[in-house]
Amino acid sequence: MAATPSKLVSLVEAAQAVASGASLTAGGFAHSHQPLAFTRELIRQGRSRLTLMSVAECWVAEFLAAAGMLEKVYFSNFMFEGYGRCQRFSKAVEAGAVAVEDHSHFGMVSRLMAAGLGLPFMPMKAMAGTDILAISGFEPPDRKARRMQSPFGHEVVTAVSPLRPDVAVIHAARADRLGNVQLFGTTSVIEEQARAAGTVIVTVEEIVDTDIIRRQPEMTLLPALMVDMVVHLPYGAHPTGVYGYYDHDSAHLADYYAASRTEPDTAVWLDRWAHGLPDHFDYLDALGMTRLLQLRVDPALGYLREASHG
Amino acid sequence: MAATPSKLVSLVEAAQAVASGASLTAGGFAHSHQPLAFTRELIRQGRSRLTLMSVAECWVAEFLAAAGMLEKVYFSNFMFEGYGRCQRFSKAVEAGAVAVEDHSHFGMVSRLMAAGLGLPFMPMKAMAGTDILAISGFEPPDRKARRMQSPFGHEVVTAVSPLRPDVAVIHAARADRLGNVQLFGTTSVIEEQARAAGTVIVTVEEIVDTDIIRRQPEMTLLPALMVDMVVHLPYGAHPTGVYGYYDHDSAHLADYYAASRTEPDTAVWLDRWAHGLPDHFDYLDALGMTRLLQLRVDPALGYLREASHG
């Protein structure tokens, strides 16, 4: 059939889709597949007053908070497993510089899902009876969730309202130029995030022919019709990992974690690893090939045999 | 770790889990992966007053109707693509012998999903304004669906109530003895059906070691915690097909379709292919190895190159 145009764009161009004041949701879970090359580019370009709608993209939140670009966060949990609290993010909240709206994981996922399914609300059963619903962050409590009775009886559920981020940024394993996206391992909240968002940007380890996608259609997470832009960014999740490609870089994460204890050290770190490097390939060069290759997973196991526990 | 007990049971034993008067939902879509060896065993054992909660398991519905075992059917569409209406099923409805409750596909899937998600209702946007909601089959209209306003504004949605079948019967590609089930190709409504049902019976082409399942965990449709019984039934979907294994048997389907034009011919057909054969392996012997091998799919394409269009 006839050729179809490509959605492949540069990182610079993709990042321009996130304006100051925009709302953003980002893929990933714990130390896995967070779109951090994209996050560093946003930091290089500079943004302000961003809103995050997040479940577990702790590193994205932390770096955006460290760079002073965050204003508001709808979220359920930011925690560096094996390290501790997200220090710059937590400090920003404690200083009143970032406003937060708390949820349970299921509450956040349900709000994104409501938007993705085109529904004005989603019924669910968690969060009831707690301060998550009783204490408002920046959202009026009756806009976030309402207790309601089932139309078919006396059962009470919590209805949560949809959250529609302007942009979803996802890092995945591979995509074709049309935007068919595959990811191995856990898919975290990517399905719900991509469907809820107005614009979907996907950064990937590899660009492959559509024929490669068609060989394993069961592995396709996002079909092309869900995706607006594709950016080729090998090691684009570093210092987090990508299942089947590379493990998270514990030493680099630990370095950041140490730096993030103070604002000046964080600034030095950001200067070195974001502002100081013109683009992602300079970043990879700065890390060095030895280090990047050492992170590559054992092909038999899918992970590095020697775990570093924080 | 320690050995875990098997869920593997005989077909006879599995079929005994469906009592007369029970409600049943069955996997499959069009001419694919319908649990028909199980259906034939139910016919051999004999049941009455069954309720079906169905989306697209047309052949299961047709055979149960042909055998006079159906009382009520919640469903969205029964149609033999390439052949025409399900004749015994349609005749039974026209005669008033089977009562029906119509839905759209999304309506049926949403009702099963509500049950599977542990929710007292599911909001959705189809079916409004039509006789599907205005004309009651056997269910009081306000038990099936209600128009409701979103708690967050004036948007109107249709809330559908949960459907909880007593038993779900699924035919899949392979499972281990613990009940981890994998299926290639479209997964139809199996996820929602299995989660909604009280008891889940899975019949499979192959029993494999759990290690085989663990090599492709992304392909697992139902984890063991969703499954109660596993039955090993190669060609257990015949005369429908199983993706990656065998295509549907058009000649056999056409034979049935011709027979199903009259009640006596149908009875002869059922005698020959269900009552007349003590078990599933006698059925396979009666079909003959030549025929079964001819149905095996082209391994490169995943289907038979020469399609039979009805």
Place this chain on the structure above:
Amino acid sequence: MAEVSRDEYMAVAASREIRDSDTAFIGTGLPMVAAYLAKATHAPRVNLVFESGIIDPRPVDLATGVGDYRLAHGSTKIAGTFYALSLLQQGKVDIGFLGTAEIDAYGNLNSTVIGPYHRPKVRLPGSGGANDIASMAKRFVVIARLDRKRFVEKVQYLTTPGFLTGPGAREAAGLPGAGPVRVISDRAILGFGPDSKRMRIERLYPGETLAAVQEHCAFPIEASPSLEAEPEPDAHLLRLLREVIDPKGVYVGRGER
């Protein structure tokens, strides 16, 4: 080249309803032929979705049904029925195609029963995804042969919403899609009045007359102010239909007229 059949007119007209980059919800038969034809010509970027859960198949061999393994093999995503249908509710589906046993002047369809619901004269297959498509796709197209038993004053069971009782009724029911845009018949292409929401005649196939169309329709139907004649499909389209897409004439009959 053989004379153009009514089926060929219908396939070509249906294909024209698909715009490039549309996401189209497709069933077996003429809609599949039309979608393949559109993809091969003016709409290479059309994204096909099937209710069985198959997204964007590689159109190699014509399928026997929406769950056919020749659709699944080489698709870009295989999922389940909920996934496919939920795309409609998400607002991701631009166009759907539907057949019907009955249709009224507002484009409402019946594919459920002929006769009373509880003791029907003929029990039909039921909605399936038809109601979902008509309720939630941005627009939909009906493909139906003209016949006084099919084009009726009032459908015996309203399975699938057209404009329901007329202007404003879909909105009042909370249906997100805009409703039917075209009815492609074997004699003419029909549309809907922008204000009245009633069916009207837009294009006549060669050799057809307004009177002939009106005679095959049990409700009063007028011509659109911009009534046109449908030209004969160009040779390239016919060759694709006859030699590439449906070489055996499984779904598109040949030379019936």
Place this chain on the structure above:
Amino acid sequence: MAEVSRDEYMAVAASREIRDSDTAFIGTGLPMVAAYLAKATHAPRVNLVFESGIIDPRPVDLATGVGDYRLAHGSTKIAGTFYALSLLQQGKVDIGFLGTAEIDAYGNLNSTVIGPYHRPKVRLPGSGGANDIASMAKRFVVIARLDRKRFVEKVQYLTTPGFLTGPGAREAAGLPGAGPVRVISDRAILGFGPDSKRMRIERLYPGETLAAVQEHCAFPIEASPSLEAEPEPDAHLLRLLREVIDPKGVYVGRGER
């Protein structure tokens, strides 16, 4: 054999809470160690579920987190977060384990803030799946070291529901799970009065006294009528913990006492 550490008492006690054939929702750290220990001993059929979407991993190497690739590799199903969490709402999860910064007498937990919500003294990580587990798992177990700053009269923010305000409160809130069944601390195993729903002391570790436990708890806490002494874990369990499950002592400290 080295003296039994408090962590080892906690891991063994937590492991005992898992019944064979349970579906258990597991986080990193002591709960993972406890689950692996249970699976290796009295509960070979326990089915482990992680909020990252991993079901039933092959417990080869101890993971660094719930999304760790060593959990994903060789699991029996990999899905996403919604799938894992929706199992809770479906009623498929028998038991979950939670840690906390604060806990009150009714087993309510705070993992959100110390100080006022809008200008907290300490911003903690937030609920994550904790609220979901506590709301919807059939039962849950808290693992927390005894400390007057942790065991408090009133949590500063109620992140995760225990028995809320007392008997009947969970039911009134529509929470499907039955609530907390055990609090495993480093000095004693605590439970809840069946009628009062208040925390009480059920088992004391060797060398501990009621008074010591009460002193480390900022709310009044009584002994259960059936107060028992927790025996030292048997050698087989200790060997498994020390040599097989956590040989480096990553999550289970050694010989602290």
